[in-house]
Amino acid sequence: MNNGIMINVEKLNKTFGDLHVLKDIDMTVKQSEVVCLIGASGSGKSTLLRCINFLELKDSGLVMIGGEKIEKETHDLNEVRAKVGMVFQHFNLFPHKTVLENVMEAPIYVKKCPKEEAKMEARALLKKVGLSDKEDVYPSKLSGGQKQRVAIARALAMKPEIMLFDEPTSALDPELVGEVLATMKELAEEGMTMVVVTHEMGFAREVADWAVYMHEGRIVEVGHPEQLFSNPKEERTKNFLDSVL
Amino acid sequence: MDLLTKFIDTYPVFLKGMLLTFEITIVSIFIAIFIGLFFAFLKISNIKILEWIADLYIFLVRGTPLVVQIFIFYFGLTAFNISDFLAVVLGLAFHNGAYIAEIFRGAIQSIDHGQMEAGRSLGMTIGLTMRRIILPQASRRALPPLGNQFIIALKDSSLASFIGMYELFNVATTHGSLKYDYMSYLLIVAVYYLILVLFFSIIVRMIEKKMSSSD
Ligand SMILES: Nc1ncnc2c1ncn2[C@@H]1O[C@H](COP(=O)(O)OP(=O)(O)OP(=O)(O)O)[C@@H](O)[C@H]1O
Ligand SMILES: [Mg+2]
Numbered sequence: 001m002n003n004g005i006m007i008n009v010e011k012l013n014k015t016f017g018d019l020h021v022l023k024d025i026d027m028t029v030k031q032s033e034v035v036c037l038i039g040a041s042g043s044g045k046s047t048l049l050r051c052i053n054f055l056e057l058k059d060s061g062l063v064m065i066g067g068e069k070i071e072k073e074t075h076d077l078n079e080v081r082a083k084v085g086m087v088f089q090h091f092n093l094f095p096h097k098t099v100l101e102n103v104m105e106a107p108i109y110v111k112k113c114p115k116e117e118a119k120m121e122a123r124a125l126l127k128k129v130g131l132s133d134k135e136d137v138y139p140s141k142l143s144g145g146q147k148q149r150v151a152i153a154r155a156l157a158m159k160p161e162i163m164l165f166d167e168p169t170s171a172l173d174p175e176l177v178g179e180v181l182a183t184m185k186e187l188a189e190e191g192m193t194m195v196v197v198t199h200e201m202g203f204a205r206e207v208a209d210w211a212v213y214m215h216e217g218r219i220v221e222v223g224h225p226e227q228l229f230s231n232p233k234e235e236r237t238k239n240f241l242d243s244v245l
Numbered sequence: 246m247d248l249l250t251k252f253i254d255t256y257p258v259f260l261k262g263m264l265l266t267f268e269i270t271i272v273s274i275f276i277a278i279f280i281g282l283f284f285a286f287l288k289i290s291n292i293k294i295l296e297w298i299a300d301l302y303i304f305l306v307r308g309t310p311l312v313v314q315i316f317i318f319y320f321g322l323t324a325f326n327i328s329d330f331l332a333v334v335l336g337l338a339f340h341n342g343a344y345i346a347e348i349f350r351g352a353i354q355s356i357d358h359g360q361m362e363a364g365r366s367l368g369m370t371i372g373l374t375m376r377r378i379i380l381p382q383a384s385r386r387a388l389p390p391l392g393n394q395f396i397i398a399l400k401d402s403s404l405a406s407f408i409g410m411y412e413l414f415n416v417a418t419t420h421g422s423l424k425y426d427y428m429s430y431l432l433i434v435a436v437y438y439l440i441l442v443l444f445f446s447i448i449v450r451m452i453e454k455k456m457s458s459s460d
Binding site (some may be wrong): 019053055078079082083084085086088090092093094095096105106109110111151154155167 | 346357359360362363365368369370373377378381382385395
């Protein structure tokens with residue numbers, strides 16, 4: 001029905017007051033693809049992710065999720081968001097809830113999943129991210145890497161079809177980056193459709209199907225990660241890569 | 246006659262006064278919390294007209310003496326056959342509601358914006374995220390200033406004596422004028438207030454401790 005196209009963005013524009021943050025963005029992500037977004041601070045990467053799960057509403061253009069055109073007039077955006085998981089740079093775990101409660105919260109209160117079932121699924125997810133022994137701990141007792149893995153489990157608990165990651169490792173100490181990337185890689189191997197804002201070039205090379213370079217609200221270059229990073233076609237991409245590598 | 250025998254002689258009537266003081270405080274604070282929550286939501290609604298309504302309310306409360314507010318409620322409400330007790334309680338609730346609104350607003354706004362984002366990204370509505378995620382954290386932060394406001398309300402309840410409520414302060418001044426001995430009974434009533442304040446402080450401290458388990 002959707003030809004395996006999970007995300008389709010066409011001529012997407014977004015402004016904040018006078019600031020034109022996204023300019024005619026076109027992007028198509030197929031099922032099980034992993035896409036990495038790179039670009040300078042302020043280029044609109046986060047805003048693009050937030051438009052894809054409707055935390056921000058577009059000014060104009062088209063956003064299709066799973067082949068369906070989503071409009072705030074015709075869709076319950078909360079339901080759409082439940083199908084598009086998001087992982088944040090600063091984890092945003094719920095500090096007043098234990099690890100297990102963090103993961104169970106949305107299934108119970110959004111999906112009305114029975115508590116016992118939610119608990120079993122939450123435990124399975126925590127096992128998957130390697131944190132079974134932490135289920136009764138509060139987030140303040142976890143390392144950054146552990147927090148991010150809980151955040152991934154929390155998003156997965158809603159059984160999303162798409163996962164968005166906004167700089168998931170950039171708030172982490174270098175030695176903790178690996179464990180989070182490993183979890184994400186595993187997810188990619190299981191066939192999750194993922195859009196990842198990251199400057200972890202190693203991860204992008206290894207896991208991403210293609211990479212996107214954004215500059216001042218536009219997609220400047222799209223390509224296979226290896227090609228985009230080693231042999232960019234656009235001068236602006238090259239300049240950016242020179243400045244971060 | 247020493248203070249202690251006066252204290253012992255009068256304790257049944259002072260205890261009654263203390264009970265009334267306690268009731269006035271508890272009921273008015275209880276109502277004030279709902280008023281406060283309501284106006285706190287108006288203030289964070291991002292809807293100009295609602296914010297103005299909340300600002301006006303807070304301005305009125307802050308800009309007039311509490312005793313004037315109590316008298317206005319008393320004369321305004323008892324004309325409609327509302328009991329003295331309820332009139333005083335509503336007056337105090339109206340007053341404390343404004344301060345509590347500011348306490349809640351500050352606490353809610355102090356919660357990291359990422360919490361709302363995270364809730365919504367999971368498909369939770371704004372209302373559900375508010376109820377399940379933001380408010381529990383905000384109330385924990387609001388607890389110390391709320392406890393403070395409880396104690397202020399407790400002491401302010403003495404103004405109910407002006408409209409004839411036989412609460413602690415009224416008991417003291419009545420005894421004082423009957424016995425031509427204001428000083429002794431004012432010192433005695435101060436002790437009763439201190440006991441009440443101590444009691445409230447301990448309760449608040451216990452709740453705080455219980456709520457801080459996740460830190
Ligand atoms: N809610 C908002 N209101 C006003 N301006 C905003 C808002 N959100 C983002 N912006 C602005 O939009 C521009 C793009 O922001 P965005 O967060 O998408 O960039 P980014 O590429 O994710 O940058 P970074 O690498 O720093 O995270 C920035 O100039 C930012 O200040
Ligand atoms: Mg960003």
